[in-house]
Amino acid sequence: MKTNEQIQGGSLRHTRRDFLKRAGSGLSFAVVFGSAGVKVFSAQGSSRVRETALGAWVRLNSDGSILIYNPAAEMGQGSMTALPVIIAEEMDADWSDVRIEYSPIEPSIYGSQGRGGRRSMRTTGSRAVRGYFTDLRKVGAQIRRVLLESVAREWNVPVSKLTTEPSTVVHAASGRRISYGEITAFAQVPSQLPEIDDSQLKSPRDFRLIGHFVPRFDIPDKTNGAAQFAMDVQVPGMLYALISRSPVHTARPVSYNESEIGAMAGITTTVRLEHGVGVIGSSMEAVIKARGNLKVEWSKGTEAEGFDSKAALLEYAQIPGSDRVQARTVSEQGDAPTTLQHAAQRYEADFLSEHVYHAQMEPLNAVVSVNEAGDGAEIWAGTQSSWGVRTEAAKTLKVGPERIKFHPCYLGGGFGRRSNSDYVVEAVYLSKAVKRPVKLIWTREDDLQYGRFRPMNLQRMSAGVDEQGNITAWTHCVVGDGDSLLTSGAEIPFYDIPNQKIERCTVSTGIRLKHWRAVGHGFNKFAIEAFIDEIAADQSIDPYQFRRTLLRKAPRALKVLDTVAQMAAWGKELPEGRARGIAFSERSGSLAAGVAEISVDDASGKIRVHRFWSAVDGGIIVQPDNARAQIEGGIVTGLSSVLFESLTLKDGKVQESNYHDYSILRMSDMPEIEVKFIESYEPPSGLGEAGVPITGGAVANAFAALTGKRLRHLPFSPERVRALLDEHKIQNQKFQI
Amino acid sequence: MARFTIKVNGRNYPINVSPDTPLLWVLRDLIGLTGTKFGCGIGQCGSCTIHLNGNAVRSCVLQVGKIQGRSVTTIEGLSPDQSHPLQKAWIQEQVPQCGYCQSGQIMQAATLLERNPAPTRDEIIRHMDGNLCRCGTYERILRAIERASKEG
Numbered sequence: 001m002k003t004n005e006q007i008q009g010g011s012l013r014h015t016r017r018d019f020l021k022r023a024g025s026g027l028s029f030a031v032v033f034g035s036a037g038v039k040v041f042s043a044q045g046s047s048r049v050r051e052t053a054l055g056a057w058v059r060l061n062s063d064g065s066i067l068i069y070n071p072a073a074e075m076g077q078g079s080m081t082a083l084p085v086i087i088a089e090e091m092d093a094d095w096s097d098v099r100i101e102y103s104p105i106e107p108s109i110y111g112s113q114g115r116g117g118r119r120s121m122r123t124t125g126s127r128a129v130r131g132y133f134t135d136l137r138k139v140g141a142q143i144r145r146v147l148l149e150s151v152a153r154e155w156n157v158p159v160s161k162l163t164t165e166p167s168t169v170v171h172a173a174s175g176r177r178i179s180y181g182e183i184t185a186f187a188q189v190p191s192q193l194p195e196i197d198d199s200q201l202k203s204p205r206d207f208r209l210i211g212h213f214v215p216r217f218d219i220p221d222k223t224n225g226a227a228q229f230a231m232d233v234q235v236p237g238m239l240y241a242l243i244s245r246s247p248v249h250t251a252r253p254v255s256y257n258e259s260e261i262g263a264m265a266g267i268t269t270t271v272r273l274e275h276g277v278g279v280i281g282s283s284m285e286a287v288i289k290a291r292g293n294l295k296v297e298w299s300k301g302t303e304a305e306g307f308d309s310k311a312a313l314l315e316y317a318q319i320p321g322s323d324r325v326q327a328r329t330v331s332e333q334g335d336a337p338t339t340l341q342h343a344a345q346r347y348e349a350d351f352l353s354e355h356v357y358h359a360q361m362e363p364l365n366a367v368v369s370v371n372e373a374g375d376g377a378e379i380w381a382g383t384q385s386s387w388g389v390r391t392e393a394a395k396t397l398k399v400g401p402e403r404i405k406f407h408p409c410y411l412g413g414g415f416g417r418r419s420n421s422d423y424v425v426e427a428v429y430l431s432k433a434v435k436r437p438v439k440l441i442w443t444r445e446d447d448l449q450y451g452r453f454r455p456m457n458l459q460r461m462s463a464g465v466d467e468q469g470n471i472t473a474w475t476h477c478v479v480g481d482g483d484s485l486l487t488s489g490a491e492i493p494f495y496d497i498p499n500q501k502i503e504r505c506t507v508s509t510g511i512r513l514k515h516w517r518a519v520g521h522g523f524n525k526f527a528i529e530a531f532i533d534e535i536a537a538d539q540s541i542d543p544y545q546f547r548r549t550l551l552r553k554a555p556r557a558l559k560v561l562d563t564v565a566q567m568a569a570w571g572k573e574l575p576e577g578r579a580r581g582i583a584f585s586e587r588s589g590s591l592a593a594g595v596a597e598i599s600v601d602d603a604s605g606k607i608r609v610h611r612f613w614s615a616v617d618g619g620i621i622v623q624p625d626n627a628r629a630q631i632e633g634g635i636v637t638g639l640s641s642v643l644f645e646s647l648t649l650k651d652g653k654v655q656e657s658n659y660h661d662y663s664i665l666r667m668s669d670m671p672e673i674e675v676k677f678i679e680s681y682e683p684p685s686g687l688g689e690a691g692v693p694i695t696g697g698a699v700a701n702a703f704a705a706l707t708g709k710r711l712r713h714l715p716f717s718p719e720r721v722r723a724l725l726d727e728h729k730i731q732n733q734k735f736q737i
Numbered sequence: 738m739a740r741f742t743i744k745v746n747g748r749n750y751p752i753n754v755s756p757d758t759p760l761l762w763v764l765r766d767l768i769g770l771t772g773t774k775f776g777c778g779i780g781q782c783g784s785c786t787i788h789l790n791g792n793a794v795r796s797c798v799l800q801v802g803k804i805q806g807r808s809v810t811t812i813e814g815l816s817p818d819q820s821h822p823l824q825k826a827w828i829q830e831q832v833p834q835c836g837y838c839q840s841g842q843i844m845q846a847a848t849l850l851e852r853n854p855a856p857t858r859d860e861i862i863r864h865m866d867g868n869l870c871r872c873g874t875y876e877r878i879l880r881a882i883e884r885a886s887k888e889g
Contacts, residue, residue: 076834076872215831222836223827224819225772225812229837232771240766284762285755361776361784361837361871412774412837413871444777625831629877633834636873659781659869667875668866 056109057087057139064167064181066093069103071110071132073123073384074218075411075418076633077688078626081217082129083136085622089209090140090202091147093180094167100217102408105386123384124419124515126588126686129622133684137201142193149194150187151178166208204681210622218410230409231441233367233380238437239268241430242287244294245276245450248305248652249512251298253277264290271433278430280438288443302652303510309456309649312509313352316458316479325505327477330487334499339473343464347535351461351527353714354646356454356516357656359664362412363447368393368427369437376403377428378437382411384419392421396428415637416515420452448662449654452514453647455482459490459527464499469539471532471550473499478524481509489521489693492528494557494586495550511649517637518692521587523714526642529583529697534710543701544570544582556617557584559678561593563615567676568595578610581701585693588686591617594635594694596671598702605722609639609671609699616675616690619682627687631675634691640665642696646715741801745770746814756802761785763801764811772812772840776869783868786841787811793848812840815847822889823847826881834872842868846882855886 059067068087072079084100087093103110111119112131144164151169152159155176163170167180204210221227246252256277261270266286271278277296281287319325340346367380375397383389386408387401394401411418427440442450457480464473474497478486487504516522536546544565551558561584564570568580577599584593597611612635621627644663648655656662700711709724740753743763750768759778764770764787773796776784780795787796788810815821823843833839842865849856849864856864861882870878 076836078834215828218836219828219831219833220819222833222839223824223843224815225770225840227836228771229774231775232765234766234769283754283758284766285758359871361774361782361835361869363775411835413835415871441775444779444782629831629834629874632876633873636875637871640873658779659777660779664869664871665873665875666866666869667878668862670862670875670879673876 057103057136058091058143060180060184062181062184064097064179065099066097066167066180067099067101069110070100071103071112071121072128073382073386073408073411073414073418075123075382075384075414077128077630078216078623079123079128081214082623082626083132084217085209085214086129086133086136087140087143089207090137091143092164092166095209095214097167097180105390105406107387111387121385121387122419123414124416126590126688126690129684130589130619130686133620133622138196141196141201145194145196145200146189147180147183147187150183153188154186204620210620211624213625214623216626227410229362229412230367230380230382231362231365231412233409233439235367235369235380235437238367238439239280239282239434240284240287241278241280241427241438241440242291242443243273243276243278243426243440243446244291244296245446246298246302247449247654248298248302249450249510250275250304251300251302254297254299256294256296261290261294264293266290268436269434271430273426273429278426278433280430280434284441303508304652305510307509307511307649307652309355309647313456313458316507317350319458319479319505319507320460320477325479325507327503327505330502330504331491332501336473336475336499336501339499340462340464340475343473344467345465346462347465347531347538348460348462349531349534349710349712351459351523351530351712353457353523353526355456355511355649356522356641356645357448357451357647357662358413358415358417358514358516359448359659359662360411360413360415360417363444364417364423364442365440366424366427367437367439368424368431370397370428370431370435372435374432375399377431378405378407379424379428380407380409381424382409382414382418383421383424384411384414384416385421388419388421389424392425393428396425397432415517416519417452420514444659445657448657450512451654452512454516454519454522455480455485455511455513457486457523459524461527461531463531463535465535465539469541471497471535473497475501475503476528477503477505478520479505479507481507481511482513485513485515486520487524488519489524489585489587490528494554494584494591496553497550510652517634518587518689521585521689521693522638522641522696525583525585525693526696526700526714529585529694530700530710530712533581533697533701533704537704542571547582547584551584556678557586557591560584560591560615560617563676563678564593564595564613567615567674568597568613570595577706579702579706581698581703581705583694583697583701585690585697587690587693588688589619590685590687590690592631592690592694594698596695596698596702598699598706600703600706600721600725602725605718605720605725607643607699607703607716607721608669609643611674612639612671612695612698613674614676614691614694615678616687617678617680618687618690619680619684621677622684624677627677628675630687631691632673634689635673635695636665636670638692638695639669639671639699641692642699642715643669644715644717646717739802741805743801743804743809744807745809746811752801754801757800759797760787760799760801760804760809761796764796764809770811770813774837774840776838776841782838782841783845784838784841786844786868788844788848791848791851793845812844815843821847822885823850823881826885826888830877830881830884832874832877832881834874838868838870842870842878846878846885849882850886850889854889856882858883
């Protein structure tokens with residue numbers, strides 16, 4: 001982020017009364033302290049900001065430039081542009097006047113409203129646009145109202161006779177016009193900005209920015225090396241650090257060759273942490289070499305010791321219906337177990353998936369400078385949870401969050417990994433120990449092996465179908481570690497199935513786990529969509545038509561399904577060796593349907609996805625081009641996980657270490673992707689993850705259409721596909737019971 | 738430690754490091770050219786791609802002691818004012834998402850267009866296949882290279 005020199009200092013000392021005075025050269029709708037998020041954070045400032053919360057977002061300067069604060073992390077999802085667009089739309093700002101900076105980290109003002117009214121500054125769950133949409137529209141409308149009222153007073157005309165054009169107030173009767181910048185000369189800003197009700201907001205039909213192409217603010221700097229990631233931060237006196245972490249998650253260092261490492265060239269010191277040994281030195285090279293020579297004896301007896309991912313999956317299969325683990329009901333309607341028993345036909349199948357790694361391109365890192373006294377720190381990090389970083393760092397130093405200055409940086413990918421602050425807290429410990437600024441870098445191997453993974457799991461699905469071919473009962477039990485991570489997306493609210501029971505059986509593994517783009521939707525929607533497809537096939541009903549029946553009471557969902565079928569010309573004849581599969585999913589309020597067209601290389605078992613169509617209902621689309629990029633990206637990430645990605649744990653240790661043995665999708669594996677958004681005036685829903693969950697089902701179902709065989713284990717690696725093709729027995733024997 | 742002079746973006750930089758230090762860390766930490774990124778450290782992701790005498794190479798596995806007398810170009814030096822046809826096309830096609838891999842993608846693509854101003858789609862894919870992008874911008878990278886090829 002570029003520092004905005006103009007707003008440094010000064011305004012910190014504004015009192016509430018200042019806002020009633022005539023503004024001078026710069027009209028401040030905000031108490032601005034420091035350069036938001038770049039330079040300063042102080043407790044004194046934050047209490048002042050609270051008083052004028054509704055006016056905290058925008059600063060208008062006499063030169064006409066408009067500074068808008070962005071409260072969200074920017075990790076490639078485009079929120080830093082989309083959120084200011086919402087304010088600019090309602091305030092009728094000319095976009096070319098707008099500058100964007102990070103807002104201060106103050107959730108009570110800059111947070112979006114979550115459940116229970118609590119405001120949060122976490123950029124997770126595809127929540128930014130949908131979480132802020134209404135609030136920021138009102139902010140924009142309030143500011144426009146203040147500008148109109150100021151002009152009405154100055155010109156002595158009724159406010160109702162004034163209108164706005166981009167960054168200009170117009171009095172049509174006299175033809176007078178005045179730019180927003182000029183209004184700063186006489187504008188009066190009330191301490192309480194005027195109340196705006198929904199009827200005073202623009203009609204979506206009048207949007208000039210929302211729903212139109214606005215180039216992303218961050219993109220130019222991402223084409224010339226100027227964009228600043230935390231990895232790029234250097235501060236005076238900074239040292240470099242690596243940590244050797246336990247190869248078995250959460251074991252502790254018992255002893256290590258401390259004096260030998262401490263004596264190596266360029267090494268400042270080593271620091272013992274709960275879960276590892278930090279090596280601090282004057283350069284990356286020095287710490288890389290020293291860590292290579294580090295010999296640590298790790299504690300025995302941690303939970304993950306001996307964990308074997310292959311064996312665990314076999315064990316998971318024994319759990320549903322046994323008394324080994326108490327199943328927890330996630331949702332239930334009707335009486336699925338009884339209906340199932342009396343169904344005309346019953347189906348059952350297990351679906352499996354492995355641990356998956358985030359693999360964001362920028363490995364975790366943070367720069368932390370703890371002060372001499374150890375009672376305050378300055379932090380540079382890319383995080384999805386800026387408030388989390390401040391509070392976690394404060395907790396580590398046993399001080400209040402006002403003692404932590406946080407400088408947001410671009411994130412080289414988040415995908416859920418960067419909403420956890422573990423990597424920042426580590427750097428706080430190291431900087432505190434060495435009393436110097438420290439840049440802690442996780443190497444790719446660290447990032448992968450001490451990652452926090454999407455949990456492996458087994459899903460037992462069963463369904464009962466009546467004489468007419470309708471699914472009347474549905475049970476879905478997810479077995480694995482990770483509690484709610486396991487069952488996100490396990491529910492099927494749009495499918496008209498009267499009796500449903502969704503459960504999870506949680507086991508504990510000691511493996512570090514986390515949200516991963518779309519969380520459990522990735523594997524759950526795969527299982528749901530593949531299972532439905534199997535039932536449709538067994539009932540000799542076209543899978544698209546079968547879903548149409550299931551979605552009959554959900555018109556928006558049906559529209560999405562119909563649209564994708566139309567886009568792909570579902571049912572048309574395909575060239576030899578190609579087949580298609582269809583899938584539907586909901587994620588973060590958005591509805592998506594996808595069709596994959598695939599072929600399989602018979603010799604290697606490699607699946608190639610040639611084309612992927614997707615229709616999405618995301619309500620009002622704030623940034624159409626970026627929204628498309630998000631769906632494209634979700635589909636790519638989804639396909640990557642479906643085709644390639646899995647971690648192997650043996651003896652409690654992750655066997656993969658870097659991109660050479662943890663493959664992610666490459667350009668040569670890219671399908672042609674076509675995305676269509678349903679036109680809608682409904683409020684926006686989340687798009688960052690919506691593309692992910694439709695991929696597994698669509699590919700598995702295409703594979704079944706092509707080969708008659710059912711892929712039930714993610715990922716569909718060539719070896720697994722080859723092995724399945726080699727199975728001569730009819731796989732569906734187990735399926736229908 | 739040893740003293741070297743390395744030529745980066747047309748300028749000579751005297752440095753004093755161990756000759757087996759990867760060029761990546763010299764560029765980033767000593768010279769301050771941080772557009773070249775650390776992604777994997779083993780030449781597997783392409784985020785650290787730079788030009789060495791006009792060839793795209795992975796700077797994370799290139800020892801600084803082995804490049805004496807050769808000329809290094811980083812993303813910061815690809816064009817004097819960020820006006821390389823690829824940079825312009827990257828903006829027009831709105832390619833980057835998180836952006837972390839994009840310096841490497843652009844540097845990799847630049848050597849293709851240098852040698853083959855009008856590559857086919859397959860040629861582009863073959864040339865770019867070693868550069869990973871986790872956000873999934875491949876389709877737009879392709880389109881941007883095609884655009885730069887036409888408009889460059």
